[in-house]
Amino acid sequence: MISLTINNKPYQLDIDPNTPLLWVLRDHLDLVGTKFGCGLAQCGACTVHLNGEAIRSCVTKVSRAEGQKVVTIEGLSDTGEHPVQKAWLELDVAQCGYCQTGQIMSAAVLLNQNKNPTDKDIDAAMSGNICRCGTYLRIREAIHLAAEIQQKNG
């Protein structure tokens, strides 16, 4: 039995502790907002927060999350109220949309740690997230906008 806290909800799971967190979320908990893109920590589609840090859930064993605080896109805000989600909607960033939950989760951590990131900061923080559709310019712009929204919200 593994005890997990995901999006502030407790879960008890009878599962191989080596299972990547990604597949626990997707297959066992029906939290499918976290995406599978590469399985190799190369694309960022599977990004979630582990104690406030952005991690690649495809290479993170579920045992590492035991007793820790995990937040997925569903927990960031299920209704899209987080400043990053709002900015994403305002600028209509997505094309296919498959990478975007991972992008949003990475961006949320960046903005938590750096209230007013420069383009350079953004490039550095976001280079682990591939967008095959090429929405990078809008992502950059949306992060600046999210920073503004965040500041206004205080």
Place this chain on the structure above:
Amino acid sequence: MTQAKSSINRRSFLKSSALAGGGLMLSFTWLSSFKEAGKLTDPELADKWIELTSYIKITPDNQIKILNPNPEFGQNVMTSLPMIIAEELDADWQTIIVEMGPHDNMKLGPQFTGGSNSVRMYWKPLREAGAAARQMLLSAAAQTWNVPMEELSTKDGIIHHVKSGKSGNYGQFATKAATIPVPKDAKLKEIKNFNVVRNSKKNVEGQKIVTGKPLFGMDYKQEGMLIAMIEHPPAFGMKLKSFDASETLKMPGITDVFKQELYPEDFEQGGFDTRTFNDLLVVVGKSTWEVMNARKKLKVTWEPRGDAKDVFGGRGGKREVIVPGALESTDAQRKKMQELASQPAQELRKDGDPEAAFKNAAQIIERTYNAPFLAHNCMEPMNFFAHVTEDKAVLAGPLQAPGWTEPMLSKLLGLPPEKIEIQMTRMGGGFGRRAYGHYLGEAALISKKTKAPIKLIYSREDDMTYGIYRPMYTATYRAALDANKNLIGFHVKGGGIPEHPVHANRFPAGAIDNYLAEGWSIPSNITIGAFRAPRSNFNAAAEQSFLDELAEAMGKDPIDFRLELLKRAKENPVGKNNDYNPDRYASVLQLVKEKSGWNGAENKKYSRGVAAYFCHNSYAAHVIDFIIKDGKPVVEQVFSAVDCGIVVNLDAATNMVQGAVVDGIGNALYGALTHKEGAAEQNNFHRYKIIRMNEAPQKIEVHFVQNDLDPTGLGEPPFPPVFGALANALYKATGKRYYDQPYGPQLNPRRAF
């Protein structure tokens, strides 16, 4: 157009399709725990929908639903196609509910995403459908109020009768309207009165995307569903010899391991039934990770397959093709291409006397361009859900053209098409890859064999190494100049594995008196298919680099040089069948010249490159600006000009052009799939470099030519000329011409590949 159905018919239709395991049935079971995500699947509401033309449903309490007919893979059709209907329906866009339509070519048209055709092919039918429904509602109101229809007007989904002061919403008249035959000649809006189309409307699924709601095939789930993965041969030209699954079967969660043949011998393939391997080793289990893990325990022996025969059916009759069995390597392929390039080839077009022109030339410029195979690398790997039982098949997942895949499924499963239900999910990218539905055949056969609902999933490695790639291309361009540096002859000879790239009737054909186009190809067992702007994505790199070099040799400005050629093609075209419009072609060059400040002193700091191209009925031009940062050339900004006729959804169209530019830069700099002894040398993103945030330009400014022409393609046309503009800008930045893609490794030789 189909007859309108009354609400009663609609109800019985719903019931019957639910019983047959139809599309709606699927929506009800689609991740039942997420029901709140889609209010559309509320059966009570579904019962009240009244159908007015096959794309539009309205409830008596005035909920308006528009069915999007075409699969969405990021090109925004889920929003822009319904916008076209809403425009003519004159409904309030804010209140409209958009739903992905079921696969039903009879009711919803051709339903394929490819060839940049979505908006182009649906423009007229959707306008007509919207206008017809509006007219039916107006007739119903006229009858109800007993006033002449001509005295009625609509605005934002409300019908007004000014004289009497009466007004009512569409819902009030929906029931009556549904009894009125669908008019064939409903009046369309005047373009100048558009108020939905030509605006910017937000992605109707944006909210679901940013909150991570289930949308994609990968997210699809059903009670009792098993996960299946396929172990493919390690190399093209290999096949399964034998396997020992005893260790795999001991692994937790594994339910089955078996060999599955995809197409039986002599199976007549359609044009989009391309498949990489026919003998599949299938592992089935309860969860994705368990299956992934257990796959590693397989003990498999593979063997060379030798030459094989593929049979193709279709309009031209039955055709047999021998697929060579050799294990191919990129180096050897390149050598072979060089050999073939110097041998006689098939003549594709000839104008004037090119031989004489080259014989009499004062100067001949000859350059050869090469490009590798490219993998599509859709962000969402290939996957599909299938549940096949005795008498029906239900499938759900990402697919660009269900109507092209259904005949294959029908033959494979021995089921008539009406017993096959394909539910289209949002796709995590497509780029042409998902036009090839072999993975539905695989999923269906696995479900049939295991007698269970299954979801077939490709790992990233599967997706990348068993692809249906952009072919490997080469082309040699030659230009003959006279003593006064006039262009008197032009020759393109293109070849490829396994097809040549030449579009013989494209620019600059038609602009040069003496012109020759030739093509040749080398058969291969490496599977190829459509990749965002097929062939054009190579031609625009080669031809547009060559024209740049030619302009320089002739002492001309590269934009002016192209405009001169286009002027010739317009005023005194050479030959027949020139497939482009010189005016529209010139208009994007002029627009990009203006918007980029092409010769402006303030832009001297940039190393600028320009290119333009025509494909999929649209025109695009880019100016790319490099600067040198820390000793390295970096793309700083891009100016784009596009003529695709009327732009339906302005901001989404801009997004798509920006994406095409980024995609083009990425593929031009880094894209390459190479092989050794038949095995792909790149199997995941650590070896196959995709452009990332830090390599994307700071700015991409997109401009559309303003005209009232019916819309043409947009997903593909802006992509090809990026390659040429990039090569030309790189020349300005480094003083060196680039002939071989990808260009990146030549800029920084220490880079991984």
